[in-house]
Amino acid sequence: MLKETHRIVIKVGSSLVTNQGKGLDHSALTDWAEQIAKLRYIGKEIVLVSSGAIAEGMQRLNWNARPHALYELQAAAAVGQMGLAQAYASCFSHHGLLTAQVLLTHEDLSNRKRYLNARSALMTLMKLKTIPIINENDTVAMDEIRFGDNDTLAALVTNLVEADVLVILTDQDGLYTSDPRKNNDAQFLSEVSAGDPTLMGMAGGVGSSIGSGGMLTKVIAAKRAARSGAHTIIASGNEPQVLIRMAQGESIGTRLLATIPVLAARKQWLADYLQVRGKIFLDQGAVNALAKDGKSLLPIGVTHVSGEFDRGEAVACCTPEGKEIARGLINYATEETRKIMGKPSSSIESLLGYVDEPELIHRNNLALL
Numbered sequence: 001m002l003k004e005t006h007r008i009v010i011k012v013g014s015s016l017v018t019n020q021g022k023g024l025d026h027s028a029l030t031d032w033a034e035q036i037a038k039l040r041y042i043g044k045e046i047v048l049v050s051s052g053a054i055a056e057g058m059q060r061l062n063w064n065a066r067p068h069a070l071y072e073l074q075a076a077a078a079v080g081q082m083g084l085a086q087a088y089a090s091c092f093s094h095h096g097l098l099t100a101q102v103l104l105t106h107e108d109l110s111n112r113k114r115y116l117n118a119r120s121a122l123m124t125l126m127k128l129k130t131i132p133i134i135n136e137n138d139t140v141a142m143d144e145i146r147f148g149d150n151d152t153l154a155a156l157v158t159n160l161v162e163a164d165v166l167v168i169l170t171d172q173d174g175l176y177t178s179d180p181r182k183n184n185d186a187q188f189l190s191e192v193s194a195g196d197p198t199l200m201g202m203a204g205g206v207g208s209s210i211g212s213g214g215m216l217t218k219v220i221a222a223k224r225a226a227r228s229g230a231h232t233i234i235a236s237g238n239e240p241q242v243l244i245r246m247a248q249g250e251s252i253g254t255r256l257l258a259t260i261p262v263l264a265a266r267k268q269w270l271a272d273y274l275q276v277r278g279k280i281f282l283d284q285g286a287v288n289a290l291a292k293d294g295k296s297l298l299p300i301g302v303t304h305v306s307g308e309f310d311r312g313e314a315v316a317c318c319t320p321e322g323k324e325i326a327r328g329l330i331n332y333a334t335e336e337t338r339k340i341m342g343k344p345s346s347s348i349e350s351l352l353g354y355v356d357e358p359e360l361i362h363r364n365n366l367a368l369l
Contacts, residue, residue: 023059056080169237174254278307
């Protein structure tokens, strides 16, 4: 599955990057960096979601048991994030790759402006050929906004960057019909539909005392990822060179398949589910660029604007006669759009004092009707 894909989100669990909770396993991190570097050099775009910050913080603070109090988890995360970021930066530097630490909360991805900002930052980091390393911002997250596990975070990041595949690496081989540690008759599932309702009943509880996720959270994550058209692979990170072998076409772990492709899923979401906040009217050149050439919408092609909208909200794109031909997520709010409409993208900074994006609506955030 990885052989044919371009953009991959990889999630590694706590048990794969720590010494049974005793801080970071630097030899394991070295191995992950080597495998990911090889994928990067054959043209794959990689986003890494890594656990391990709290375990590293616990080790540095000489705590033997994972705390339950939120403020103590926050403190451990704050201390541990330093070590996690330093360790990954060192490991990837041996392969000539830069890393970038990105800390997210649920609020970042539920707020449309912050969602777009996070998306733009991650897309830029991948374009710069860096390896974004993502973790939940445990230091500031409160109970009501915590993801609760990095499986959920990885699925939301998969949606965010429109990845083709989510790879969840754990200490289990994949998904079974029941818990193989308790039932000798449990059968291994090599390929299933990510939306299969029976999967929820098959998934067991928390896998280990080190992390907070279990097989159930992984099944739910796969279902989330499938909403944006991404497939999921749940596999054992203890398999030698697991990522390289997957990229070579070897079937490892359980494949949870999405029913629609990535781009089609996003276009359907844009066309059918978002409430339109305003309208922008295009000249005939812009209409042709969108409808015939599949291009992004630039400010120069807009003649006037109606309605009130913020950056990241859905707007209708209309012909000079007022017929809606497309809708998409706009990169500038109403007043900003009015200031830059009819102008070339090179003028955005002089008109606004900054540039969010050169396009008014990027083609990936645009659905033709």
